[in-house]
Amino acid sequence: MKTSSVEQRIADLYKQESSRVRATLIRLLHGNFDLAEEALQDAFVAALSQWQRDGIPNNPRAWLVSTGRFKVIDRIRKNARLDDLAQLAYTLETETQADSFDATDTIEDDRLRLIFTCCHPSLAMQARVALTLREVCGLTTEAIAAAFLVPVPTLAQRIVRAKNKIRDAAIPYEVPEQDGLPARLEAVLSVVYLVFNEGYTASSGTQLMQPDLSTEAIRLGRLLLGLLPDPEVMGLLALMLLHDARRESRTNENGDLIPLDEQDRTRWNQTQIKEGCNLVVQALRAGSAGEYALQAAIAAVHAEAAAAEDTDWIQIVCLYDALLKVNPSPVVALNRAAAVAMRDGPFAGLKAIDELADHKDLQGYYLLHAARADLFRRLSQPEEAAHCYQQALGLTQQAPERRFIQQRLATLQKQK
Known part of the structure; x- marks a missing residue:
């Protein structure tokens, strides 16, 4: 292949596979996020030179993981002055000799492990959000800081502290067992929804919306649903899609807010509405309705009304009654009062x-x-x-x- 073709293929792979490769390297490097990031970069640098000479391997993803791990071992052996790093190099080398990595399913499992680790309840919510956007989504520290109107050094320290907490508290890099999954999944979904909400209606600043954040949250929701097809994951993805479908009609050309009942519904994204409504049906049919599925059902009733005056407020109040039983919060009660x-x-x-x-x-x-x-x-x-x-x-x-x-x-x- 021509050099330009190889470089383009590598660039495409970085966009498509870097998050997967990073997640697996974190596991193989015993939860060391920084070493995994170095390994990821080293692997892609190596690909730029070797693939132009030898051709693109049959399984690029596995090649990148294996190369990254070998590069870390070499890096540690050349630079290590501390016994713990030397021991880590020995451990990694022993493990590398014991197994050759090429399992696609394992990589997908690693992505799920990474999400649950970054969203662990022992981390502060701000840290969970920052770490998830950085490690799972691959956003730069600068981009995350800009989105949340936080100084870059503050955001960077937040990420460093989160990584240190994972290391010092020995937070396991794993998907919880079935009996602990619901509570841990709730923590994950709350992070994804917080990211979406900050994108959908920014907590402060000059703009109502930050579409990059809400888009990233929807991408996370899709990833999570593909890895863990749970009814509440369906409900959250549906909720985000249905809200985001109204994005283009929420502000005028000056950036001023347009209330729901005054929005031009012909500008609502019907493709997203259809997908969101279908997910709502699937989530509700899957069993007892959870918080996100019920919120999505309310959003679906709004989305299906051709005009504001056609909104089925009787159904919406009934859905809020059900939601209050699941989540008896004052904010839900306030929303119900507005529907009443x-x-x-x-x-x-x-x-x-x-x-x-x-x-x-x-x-x-x-x-x-x-x-x-x-x-x-x-x-x-x-x-x-x-x-x-x-x-x-x-x-x-x-x-x-x-x-x-x-x-x-x-x-x-x-x-x-």
């Missing part, structure tokens, strides 16, 4: 929201005040609405949401 307002009118919605107003977890939640403001607005009570909007404005740091509230306030001012 759409089903039974703003007075009923205000009554349901006021019953939640003293909950400590909602004291600093701007959407509680924004929801009350909207209901007062619908009841033609501008002073009460303006007061609630002012409370909401003081609690949000996101520029598009702030502009939306300010626009509502300006409209109310004209009505006085």
Whole structure:
């Protein structure tokens, strides 16, 4: 093959296979993330020279794993001054002689092991997110820091501390046994959903959305579903697809927020909606409905309505009732109250929201005040609405949401 063809093939392999190869190298190098990253880079550098001379091997993935492991052994033997590294080199060499690596299934298992390790509950949530995006998704430290508006050194330290915690706490590089799987899977899904939410509605900053993050979360969801076809994984992927399907209609050309009932539904991604709805059906048919499957079902009802006035609010309230049994959180209760307002009118919605107003977890939640403001607005009570909007404005740091509230306030001012 021509040199340019080989280089292109290697570049394509890096995009397609680097996460798989990295995951396996982490296992083979006894959970040493840094050595695995060095091994990965060394393997691809070696491929650039050797494949142009010898041709591309029949199993490039296995070649890269084996080469990376050999390169690490050589690197340690040349540079090691510490007994533990010398011992590691001896261990790796012994293991290398004992087995020749070429199992595709093992590589896929390694990707699942890596996800569960990066999302281990003993790590802080911020560390889980950063480590997953770095090691599983292959995002650069700079890209992750930019997405979360964190200084690069801070993000880098967060990743280093997470790796050290995995090493010092001897967190096993494995998929949990069946009896421990549900709890650990919940921790994994919460990381994926947090990444998606930060992309779908950024917690702060000048933009409402960070599409790269939500796209990465959906990619993680697809990967997880391919490795572990669990109903809740189906539910989470469906939920993300259905929300993301509305991306193009959520803001105008100036980046201003457009409420759900005012969005141009012809701009919703029908391919994603169809896929998401099909996944919802599969998840609900698989057994008792979990939190993500029920949230996805609510999103599906919204997505299937041709116009805002066609929304089946009776069904949505029923789904929120079921969701509250699974996850009796005040935020779910607030969302249910908003749905009750759409089903039974703003007075009923205000009554349901006021019953939640003293909950400590909602004291600093701007959407509680924004929801009350909207209901007062619908009841033609501008002073009460303006007061609630002012409370909401003081609690949000996101520029598009702030502009939306300010626009509502300006409209109310004209009505006085």
